[in-house]
Amino acid sequence: MDIATIVGTLLGFMVITTAIIAGGGWQIFIHLPSMAITMGGMLCATLIHFSLPQFLRIFSVVKKTIVTKIPSQSELIQQMVNYAAINRRDGALALEQEMHKIEDLFFVKGLQVLVDGQEAEDIRELMTMEIQHLQERHSDGKKILEFMGAASPAFGMIGTLIGLIQMLRSLDSPESIGGGMAVALITTFYGALAANLIFIPLAGKLGLYSKAETTAMEMIVEGVCAIAQGENPTVVREKMQAFVSQGKREEVKATI
Numbered sequence: 001m002d003i004a005t006i007v008g009t010l011l012g013f014m015v016i017t018t019a020i021i022a023g024g025g026w027q028i029f030i031h032l033p034s035m036a037i038t039m040g041g042m043l044c045a046t047l048i049h050f051s052l053p054q055f056l057r058i059f060s061v062v063k064k065t066i067v068t069k070i071p072s073q074s075e076l077i078q079q080m081v082n083y084a085a086i087n088r089r090d091g092a093l094a095l096e097q098e099m100h101k102i103e104d105l106f107f108v109k110g111l112q113v114l115v116d117g118q119e120a121e122d123i124r125e126l127m128t129m130e131i132q133h134l135q136e137r138h139s140d141g142k143k144i145l146e147f148m149g150a151a152s153p154a155f156g157m158i159g160t161l162i163g164l165i166q167m168l169r170s171l172d173s174p175e176s177i178g179g180g181m182a183v184a185l186i187t188t189f190y191g192a193l194a195a196n197l198i199f200i201p202l203a204g205k206l207g208l209y210s211k212a213e214t215t216a217m218e219m220i221v222e223g224v225c226a227i228a229q230g231e232n233p234t235v236v237r238e239k240m241q242a243f244v245s246q247g248k249r250e251e252v253k254a255t256i
Contacts, residue, residue, distance in 0.1 A: 005066050005205055012197045031186045034159050038190040041155035046148055054140055058148075061141035065205045070212050071092075071104060072150040073219065077240045078255070080223035083111070084236040087227050092117070095227075106130065106217055120206035120228040127221045131214060138210035142203050156191020160184050220241050 020026045047055050079102075086094050096115050100109050106127070163184025219240055226236045227246050 001069065002066055002205070004166040005202070008107070009197065010203070016197075017192065027183055029186065029189070031183060034163075034187040034190055036185070037159035038152060038156045038187050040193065041158065042148055042151040042191075042194070043061070045151045045155070047145065049147055050144060054144065057141065058144055061144060061206065062202060064138075064141065064209065065202045068209050070209070072217050073139075073163065073244055075215070076216060076219050076223070077237060077244075079107075080219075080227070081233045081237050081255075083223075083230060084233040085126070086229050088230070088232060092228075095230075104220075107220050110220055114224055118228070123228055124221055124225050127224070131217050134217070135210065135214060136205060138213075142206050142210070145199050145203035145206065147228040149195040149203060149228050152194040152199060153191040159187025159191075163187065170222055215243060 018028055044060075083095055084096060086098065092115050095111050099111050099115075102108050102111070109130075110123065110127055113126060118126075163186075164181075167181060167184055222243070223236055223240050226239050231239070
């Protein structure tokens with residue numbers, strides 16, 4: 001679980017709420033019609049822009065930014081080195097017993113096609129295709145969050161315009177202009193808050209996780225293909241470490 005996403009969101013709301021309460025007149029910031037215009041309009045626009053299945057996946061997209069499990073690079077490298085040693089010592093069929101210990105389904109699939117006797121190029125083609133589909137799904141989810149981040153301030157401005165129009169109708173009562181202006185600006189506040197504290201940061205976090213998960217999957221592909229080619233554990237380790245920055249290679253260096 002990514003604690004940073006939860007803590008950052010909660011602290012953000014706490015800071016803003018504290019500032020509002022300290023400034024006095026916090027009641028004016030609670031305005032249900034403004035919330036309905038901003039959030040309702042944003043959701044409707046998102047539903048128009050994307051298909052229904054894509055729209056309904058927004059819940060799993062948000063969950064992905066909070067609950068995700070990406071294997072560490074050192075763990076992947078050590079596993080591949082161990083499997084390379086088993087393959088050279090006992091053959092590919094011996095790896096079938098190791099698959100039950102792995103939770104990553106992509107990793108299991110790679111070892112399964114290896115045990116089935118597929119050539120390295122065939123394994124690479126099959127697993128690369130799955131990586132591409134994963135990237136497309138993550139890209140769609142990121143686009144939805146980015147669209148929601150762009151639509152929220154837009155509908156906040158629409159709500160403000162509605163409030164200003166209604167306020168201008170009552171110019172014959174100068175004492176009501178200040179309160180009317182405050183209510184009119186609330187929708188802009190809601191839109192900016194939702195965009196900059198929720199949707200845009202979540203889209204950025206999803207992009208980071210997508211990149212990290214893609215890198216982990218590419219490491220798995222490279223390691224499985226190297227094992228399929230009969231490479232020794234040292235060569236497998238060196239190929240896997242190509243994905244790691246030079247400064248961190250000693251930290252993730254696997255034992256052989």
